Amino acid sequence: MLPLFTRAPAKINLTLHVRGRRAGDGYHELESLVAFSGAGDGLSLVPGAELSLTVSGPTAGPAGPLDDNLVIRAARHLAAAKPGLTLGAFHLVKRLPVAAGIGGGSSDAAAALRLLARLNHLDADDPAVLAAARATGADVPVCLDPRARMMTGAGESVGAPLHLAPLPVVLINPGVPVATAPVFRALGLAVGERHIPGDHPVVPAGADPERVLDIIGPARNDLQGPALTVAPVIETVLTALRGEPGCRLARMSGSGATVYALFSDRSAAARAARRLGMSHPAWWVKSALLR
Secondary structure, X not given: OOOEEEEEEEEEEOOEEEEEEOOOOOOEEEEEEEEEEEEEEEEEXXXXXXXXXXXXXXOOHHHOOHHHOHHHHHHHHHHHHOOOOOEEEEEEEOOOOOOOOOOHHHHXXXXXXXXXXXXXXXXXXXXXXXXHHHHHOOOHHHHOOOOOEEEEEOOOEEOOOOOOOOEEEEEEEOOOOOOHHHHHHHHOOOXXXXXXXXXXXXXXOOOOHHHHHHHHOOOOEOOHXXXXXXXXXXXHHHHHHHOOOOEEEEEEOOOOOOEEEEEOOXXXXXXXXXXXXXXXXXXXXXXXXXX
């Protein structure tokens, strides 16, 4: 049988409001508008009796132990819920930076669940697939169907697709891995504490780029300030992007260190990516469209 293939696109948090820290489980409660980039990893699956994973690509080195990879974890969760599930050999082509605030591992895990669902004739919204996504990681459910939408709670609540017009973007990671836990520690919320500096704006379905920019401009990423204490180079990237012609908004994604900038058009984004890539060859720089 020919291998099955799917892409695992980068998840970009256009906004990230932290509403507080839940008393019951200690998780941080979020409101986030997420969109997905053309840049991403690639995942293939050759059906077989044994579950395995190989990894290649420019960022394969930092991907961590294969047996603990989120692709394998997701497959095991689904197999536990679906006895007799056909598995196989996964091959992950890793292009996204690791520990970068763009959901690379979560998107890989979601891609694995999509491939297994296709192979085993499961619906994408099969309860077992959704449960496996939640068990694998907080960001995995929103990556199952990678389209712009709101994500709330600890990631378990996912809104309907917003069908936004494509947004020209430049993504930059300065090559500094940033673990999520130290950033949340730097935010400093105690269990049960609320953090309500302002409501998240409502983003209507079908909004064009100008409308999206108007809406999310006053919003924020509440983890950006704490992340700067962990990785000050994030400010260097933000400053560089804000100085580029056509940049409309520059903000950190997730818990960092990747930064995104929305541009007025695709040409301006492409020119900015070329200039910044040449002047900072150690940075990971991509121009893309967010959807």
